[in-house]
């Protein structure tokens with residue numbers, strides 16, 4: 001039986017990575033740094049989940065010789081850049097410009113009305129989830145989700161399964177009673193690592209990823225119903 005749906009955020013609930021990329025570049029400008037992440041570079045950097053981890057990876061890869069910026073070491077500089085970036089992203093997305101991907105709102109509402117539990121398992125920061133979902137689902141958005149696990153509660157980032165394992169534990173569900181929804185290879189690996197059958201809806205940033213092991217790979221959740229999910233869920237066995 002299917003009892004719960006667990007959603008990734010970035011790329012799955014909404015196509016957010018372009019807004020994240022622009023927010024990173026705004027943070028670099030505000031910090032007076034000459035870094036700039038264009039779309040091809042950001043597509044590559046998205047293989048690292050977590051904004052702080054992505055910044056550290058880029059620094060080690062592109063500027064291994066630079067040990068501090070304006071007297072702050074690497075760790076402090078990254079923390080400051082990520083704070084600037086998160087504020088820039090919140091300002092961009094909090095105004096409601098970014099809508100949910102096609103079919104997401106209808107499926108969430110139908111699933112909630114059908115009594116399915118809804119969870120969120122993401123590597124993004126809680127500020128970003130609230131900015132996106134408050135605008136897209138209204139101020140009471142949190143009541144739709146029984147469990148939210150994010151960068152503030154799960155230290156290990158995707159493809160590590162920690163965020164999904166913690167979500168399952170807090171839902172009180174076995175993986176076999178749930179479906180996961182993801183957009184990326186890291187997300188698929190994390191969900192599969194927790195034993196979850198996973199529906200993939202790629203974005204422009206993740207279209208070239210390897211989705212072997214996905215239960216379904218769909219252009220979007222548009223037209224997807226709870227009845228579809230129940231029949232796909234039966235197949236996974």
Ligand code: XBP
Nearest residue numbers: 009010020049050051122123124125
């Ligand atoms: C995608 C990510 C996040 C975002 C940036 O998260 O990997 O790091 O790219 O957000 P999801 P932060 O698991 O929802 O696909 O800067 O807050 O990490």
Ligand code: MG
Nearest residue numbers: 008010011183
């Ligand atoms: Mg994602």
